[in-house]
Amino acid sequence: MHLNDPSPGYLSLPCEGMDDSMAYRLLTSLIVPRPIAWVCTLEESGSVNLAPFSSFNYVAHSPPMLAININRNEDGSLKDTARNLQANKECVVQLCRQSDLAAVHASAAALPPGQSEVQELGMHLVPSQHVRVPRLDGAAVQMECRLDQVVDLGRGVNQLHILEVLAFHVDSSLMDEKGRVNLEAYRPLARWAGPYYAQRGDILLP
Numbered sequence: 001m002h003l004n005d006p007s008p009g010y011l012s013l014p015c016e017g018m019d020d021s022m023a024y025r026l027l028t029s030l031i032v033p034r035p036i037a038w039v040c041t042l043e044e045s046g047s048v049n050l051a052p053f054s055s056f057n058y059v060a061h062s063p064p065m066l067a068i069n070i071n072r073n074e075d076g077s078l079k080d081t082a083r084n085l086q087a088n089k090e091c092v093v094q095l096c097r098q099s100d101l102a103a104v105h106a107s108a109a110a111l112p113p114g115q116s117e118v119q120e121l122g123m124h125l126v127p128s129q130h131v132r133v134p135r136l137d138g139a140a141v142q143m144e145c146r147l148d149q150v151v152d153l154g155r156g157v158n159q160l161h162i163l164e165v166l167a168f169h170v171d172s173s174l175m176d177e178k179g180r181v182n183l184e185a186y187r188p189l190a191r192w193a194g195p196y197y198a199q200r201g202d203i204l205l206p
């Protein structure tokens, strides 16, 4: 460490001129665990696309809104999810269980457009009530969403997709009789750094 280090005890990494891959590694390794949006969208052909996104959170409650950052592919084209969402303005965001780990990870594979991850994984769909995109049968939570806006961020690699939730479908075994989520029963899968995932740990009280 240099004597004139402005932050002794810290490795200081200014972002000006920082390589994008370094910025990505820092963000995705340090901001953990992250929830995972497991997103169904409808292809033009009618087949259902499924992919996971962990640059994701809720951003408003009146009305309920979510945001998902979808990166462009290296050639600048849109990922299937972003393309479908921007074309027909609808999606279903699922929240998954720890037991969905293998399927969530496998659903990130880049399949040719028209080939459905849902079919490849042997999963089943059920009709939605507010959007044309169907829901993933058996997921812990399914949220029917309408695209509110797309915000191009920074240098154009990232696009923030802001979604309004039109309906929540929550596995009834995860809710108590007053409609509150049963924290003991709910075991969502979360994203850790690199290829790692996280499972729920202890629930703490202040």
Ligand SMILES: Cc1cc2nc3c(=O)[nH]c(=O)nc-3n(C[C@H](O)[C@H](O)[C@H](O)COP(=O)(O)O)c2cc1C
Residues within 6 Å of the ligand: 036, 049, 050, 051, 052, 053, 054, 055, 056, 069, 070, 071, 072, 079, 080, 081, 082, 104, 105, 107, 108, 109, 110, 111, 191
């Ligand atoms: C757990 C997990 C989280 C991911 N999070 C993101 C994300 O937040 N943004 C993104 O652009 N890609 C993310 N990816 C990569 C996409 O899932 C991957 O590019 C996928 O092929 C996109 O599918 P699509 O082309 O069908 O939309 C993630 C992958 C995994 C396994």
